Amino acid sequence: xxxxxxxYRNIAALVVVLGAQFLLLAYQVKGRQDVPxxxxxxxxxxxxxxxxxxxxxxxxxxxxEHYAGLASAQNDNVRLRSELDRLKLENQFLxxxxxxxxxxxxxxxFLPTSPQRLLAARIIGASTTPGSRVLFLDRGARDGVxxxxxxITPDGIAGRIGAVRPGGAQLILVxxxxxxxxxxxxxxxxxxxxxxxxxxxxxxxxxxxxDKVAVGEMLFTSGDDVDFPKGLPVGEVKISRRGRGLFKExxxxxxxxxxxxxxxxxxxxxxxxxxxxxxxxxxxxxKEAPLAVAAPGAPLPIDADxxxxxxxxxxxxxxxxxxxxxxxxxxxxxPAAPPPAPPAGAKP
Amino acid sequence: xxxxxxxxxxxxxxxRAWRFRSLLWIPIAIGSILFQVYxxxxxxxxxxxxxxxxxxxxxxxxRREPVHGLLAGCxxxxxxxxxxxxxxxxxxxxxTLAGYLAGNLSQRVNVDNFVIRFLAGFTFFFFHQFLYWALxxxxxxxxxxxxxxxxxxxxxxxxLVAVPLFSALDKL
Numbered sequence: 001x002x003x004x005x006x007x008y009r010n011i012a013a014l015v016v017v018l019g020a021q022f023l024l025l026a027y028q029v030k031g032r033q034d035v036p037x038x039x040x041x042x043x044x045x046x047x048x049x050x051x052x053x054x055x056x057x058x059x060x061x062x063x064x065e066h067y068a069g070l071a072s073a074q075n076d077n078v079r080l081r082s083e084l085d086r087l088k089l090e091n092q093f094l095x096x097x098x099x100x101x102x103x104x105x106x107x108x109x110f111l112p113t114s115p116q117r118l119l120a121a122r123i124i125g126a127s128t129t130p131g132s133r134v135l136f137l138d139r140g141a142r143d144g145v146x147x148x149x150x151x152i153t154p155d156g157i158a159g160r161i162g163a164v165r166p167g168g169a170q171l172i173l174v175x176x177x178x179x180x181x182x183x184x185x186x187x188x189x190x191x192x193x194x195x196x197x198x199x200x201x202x203x204x205x206x207x208x209x210x211d212k213v214a215v216g217e218m219l220f221t222s223g224d225d226v227d228f229p230k231g232l233p234v235g236e237v238k239i240s241r242r243g244r245g246l247f248k249e250x251x252x253x254x255x256x257x258x259x260x261x262x263x264x265x266x267x268x269x270x271x272x273x274x275x276x277x278x279x280x281x282x283x284x285x286x287k288e289a290p291l292a293v294a295a296p297g298a299p300l301p302i303d304a305d306x307x308x309x310x311x312x313x314x315x316x317x318x319x320x321x322x323x324x325x326x327x328x329x330x331x332x333x334x335p336a337a338p339p340p341a342p343p344a345g346a347k348p
Numbered sequence: 349x350x351x352x353x354x355x356x357x358x359x360x361x362x363x364r365a366w367r368f369r370s371l372l373w374i375p376i377a378i379g380s381i382l383f384q385v386y387x388x389x390x391x392x393x394x395x396x397x398x399x400x401x402x403x404x405x406x407x408x409x410x411r412r413e414p415v416h417g418l419l420a421g422c423x424x425x426x427x428x429x430x431x432x433x434x435x436x437x438x439x440x441x442x443x444t445l446a447g448y449l450a451g452n453l454s455q456r457v458n459v460d461n462f463v464i465r466f467l468a469g470f471t472f473f474f475f476h477q478f479l480y481w482a483l484x485x486x487x488x489x490x491x492x493x494x495x496x497x498x499x500x501x502x503x504x505x506x507x508l509v510a511v512p513l514f515s516a517l518d519k520l
Binding site: 136 | 378381382385386388389390414415418419422426427429430431432433435436437438440441444445448451452487488490491492493
């Protein structure tokens with residue numbers, strides 16, 4: 001009896017433990033319900049330690065980094081003072097300061113200029129899941145943070161708030177597999193759905209193959225979803241090509257993640273903004289598009305335009321001014337192209 | 349009850365040093381999860397390291413008990429799941445199986461050998477990654493990328509870290 005128990009004890013324990021976890025998974029997936037107790041426990045245990053480590057790092061390595069940066073700025077200052085006049089020196093110094101400003105400083109500059117009601121948050125950890133792009137923020141429900149709030153940087157959208165705990169919250173980045181948001185293109189005002197792919201670039205779905213979306217074109221939030229107010233920068237189109245089915249394949253580089261993330265801004269109360277006027281630069285894909293027969297910036301000819309051009313040629317052949325007098329005979333065809341000129345020196 | 353009470357409650361008769369080492373595993377496990385969550389934020393090239401898995405495998409190998417291995421794997425995996433936004437259980441299942449198999453392996457071969465430890469680190473990492481990918485794809489319909497070459501390289505790197513890490517953990 002004892003031998004039987006010891007023989008099957010291991011495999012029985014494995015079956016029980018695995019079965020319990022499969023049931024837990026099924027409960028969450030089927031009922032679309034979370035197990036907040038486990039997450040709350042883990043988050044509560046983790047957040048104080050993470051905050052402590054973060055503070056320790058900022059007060060040690062951070063101080064050294066700042067000191068090194070300050071020393072470098074002073075050297076630059078001395079060198080420039082000998083080379084440039086006072087005005088140029090001041091200008092250069094400000095440019096250097098701006099270039100070397102940390103993300104937190106950039107956020108501090110951006111905060112008062114934005115019409116949104118924003119809350120600055122610091123990143124204190126990352127998710128453990130491969131392929132997922134989830135970070136942990138040091139702001140939570142106590143600070144007024146709620147689920148699905150938009151998270152941005154001065155350069156563009158960074159993601160959306162996931163689970164919220166009293167002292168922290170999850171940030172689901174735009175590159176995460178579970179991220180989606182409505183977007184609109186800058187020039188052609190084509191709307192689509194931005195979806196994370198688990199890597200650096202994100203995909204825009206549901207843009208029809210017939211729609212024109214150019215490489216280099218900026219995307220903005222469309223405001224269709226309730227999370228992101230309209231008009232926030234999303235990123236630049238890097239690839240735009242015909243898809244296999246009805247929709248194009250458009251890949252975008254998220255602008256909000258371009259400079260890395262140390263700190264972010266949570267949009268507590270979003271204000272829709274007007275989209276900027278389309279830029280006049282000719283995008284690359286317009287140059288290479290096979291159907292782009294019209295002048296840059298002009299609308300492409302459709303069938304009705306071609307018919308209109310045909311009738312204009314017929315009217316010109318009949319010496320008829322369109323819209324005046326009786327209708328001409330439209331059964332006439334347009335005059336044939338003139339024969340090529342004979343070569344020079346040829347006899348008639 | 350008396351027939352199998354011995355193996356079940358035997359731990360209460362363990363020496364004090366043994367119990368202290370058992371308790372030491374709790375901060376080690378928590379530390380490995382914190383390492384996984386926190387370190388890649390600042391040292392991104394360390395993100396290849398699956399510290400919770402290595403701790404699970406080492407625990408299972410040194411205990412030489414599949415049940416201990418699977419319970420440790422389950423606990424560490426579930427805690428790791430809590431820091432992801434996926435449903436809880438994916439890491440739990442993957443690490444439970446890894447811990448169980450490591451415990452079984454330890455009963456059959458001499459796991460103090462460096463080569464065996466390297467091979468164990470390599471195999472269990474690859475198995476863990478594949479299992480996670482398979483579970484996420486099959487149960488959650490997630491489109492996770494699984495690059496075999498990259499996973500093999502990461503397996504080698506984890507195995508290289510596993511050998512000195514296991515030696516260090518042996519000394520605790």
